[in-house]
Amino acid sequence: MPRTLHCYAAGKDRQWEAICLDLDIAVQGASFEDVSSSLEKAISLYLKSVSDLPSKERERLLNRRAPLRLRLQFAWDAVLSLFRRDEGEHYRHQYTMPMAA
Numbered sequence: 001m002p003r004t005l006h007c008y009a010a011g012k013d014r015q016w017e018a019i020c021l022d023l024d025i026a027v028q029g030a031s032f033e034d035v036s037s038s039l040e041k042a043i044s045l046y047l048k049s050v051s052d053l054p055s056k057e058r059e060r061l062l063n064r065r066a067p068l069r070l071r072l073q074f075a076w077d078a079v080l081s082l083f084r085r086d087e088g089e090h091y092r093h094q095y096t097m098p099m100a101a
Contacts, residue, residue, distance in 0.1 A: 002099065003022075003098075003099045004096045004097070004098060004099070005020050005021075005022045005023065005043065005096060005097045005098070005099050006021045006022055006074070006094075006096055007019065007020050007021065007036075007039060007094070007095050007097055008021060008070075008073075008074045008077070008092070008093070008095075009032055009036060009039075009092070009093045009095070010077075010091065010092045010093075011031075011032065011035070011091060012091060014030040014031070015028075015030075016028065016029050016030065016031060016032060016034065016035045017035060018032075018035035018038070018039045019039075019066055019070060020039060020042075020043055020066075020097070021065065021066045021074055022065055022066075022099075023043060023046060023062070023065075023066075024064050024065060024066040024067070025039065025042050025043055025046055026039075027039045027042055032093055036093075036095070039097075043099070047062075047099065050062060074094065077092050077094070081094075
């Protein structure tokens with residue numbers, strides 16, 4: 001059954017970072033497009049390497065969430081984005097990514 005991964009990216013100028021909150025995988029790059037693409041590749045490689053492990057270990061690694069502090073920051077930014085009009089030069093993106101079972 002497919003699963004949806006929750007991802008978060010933030011940055012300004014040419015300094016961006018993105019994290020998959022459900023697998024605790026993070027990347028850095030020069031733009032949102034760069035980190036989004038890099039994160040997708042990192043997740044793909046992670047899933048490929050985990051797929052060959054014994055089921056108990058695979059299950060543990062497929063449910064490795066980001067630390068609570070990062071998940072709360074994601075939720076807080078999502079709530080604040082409902083009220084923000086202009087963030088200046090700092091940008092944030094919350095997005096989802098499908099994951100094959």
